[in-house]
Amino acid sequence: NAGVTQTPKFRVLKTGQSMTLLCAQDMNHEYMYWYRQDPGMGLRLIHYSVGEGTTAKGEVPDGYNVSRLKKQNFLLGLESAAPSQTSVYFCASSYGRTSGYNEQFFGPGTRLTVL
Amino acid sequence: DAKTTQPTSMDCAEGRAANLPCNHSTISGNEYVYWYRQIHSQGPQYIIHGLKNNETNEMASLIITEDRKSSTLILPHATLRDTAVYYCIVRSQTGANNLFFGTGTRLTVIP
Numbered sequence: 001n002a003g004v005t006q007t008p009k010f011r012v013l014k015t016g017q018s019m020t021l022l023c024a025q026d027m028n029h030e031y032m033y034w035y036r037q038d039p040g041m042g043l044r045l046i047h048y049s050v051g052e053g054t055t056a057k058g059e060v061p062d063g064y065n066v067s068r069l070k071k072q073n074f075l076l077g078l079e080s081a082a083p084s085q086t087s088v089y090f091c092a093s094s095y096g097r098t099s100g101y102n103e104q105f106f107g108p109g110t111r112l113t114v115l
Numbered sequence: 116d117a118k119t120t121q122p123t124s125m126d127c128a129e130g131r132a133a134n135l136p137c138n139h140s141t142i143s144g145n146e147y148v149y150w151y152r153q154i155h156s157q158g159p160q161y162i163i164h165g166l167k168n169n170e171t172n173e174m175a176s177l178i179i180t181e182d183r184k185s186s187t188l189i190l191p192h193a194t195l196r197d198t199a200v201y202y203c204i205v206r207s208q209t210g211a212n213n214l215f216f217g218t219g220t221r222l223t224v225i226p
Contacts, residue, residue: 106158
């Protein structure tokens with residue numbers, strides 16, 4: 001099992017450019033999440049999904065869009081990147097809430113710089 | 116979800132037990148205590164969780180006070196590889212399972 005993988009690992013964008021971050025998991029998890037982590041801070045939830053075809057807003061959703069067309073993939077889009085979106089982005093996945101406990105498995109992160 | 120309070124940083128000698136405290140005085144009856152850690156630049160890693168009984172696994176032990184207002188994560192024999200930021204998170208088992216991370220405790224294991 002590869003677990004949770006993220007593509008790309010690094011990216012530099014200019015202000016106004018768009019991009020999509022891809023998260024993939026091979027654990028058949030129902031739930032998937034996108035977090036961002038700014039220097040010296042904990043992770044903050046951007047968007048999440050409780051199943052294929054569903055998405056919901058987290059704590060800091062502005063400037064991002066997501067899609068979950070396939071159960072194993074969760075895409076995070078930036079339509080018009082801004083310097084404030086410079087951050088490390090982590091994807092995570094977990095079983096649904098009926099599983100007993102809610103361990104989240106995290107990917108290695110994508111380091112994004114917006115100039 | 117209840118808010119948690121942790122010390123900003125701690126040091127521990129290699130081979131000794133590392134005891135990381137967490138206060139969660141507003142925890143409610145259906146909320147669990149979770150611990151994750153984040154080794155430099157990596158994604159967070161689950162360590163352990165509990166409701167009201169003490170828990171132990173291959174990584175650590177979790178001690179929860181009887182009133183559940185605080186807990187301690189114990190790494191019994193800290194190694195240099197345990198140097199990381201440790202997050203104490205309190206949440207219920209319902210909802211979307213999203214985790215609210217604070218700033219955590221930066222544990223440095225000293226040779």
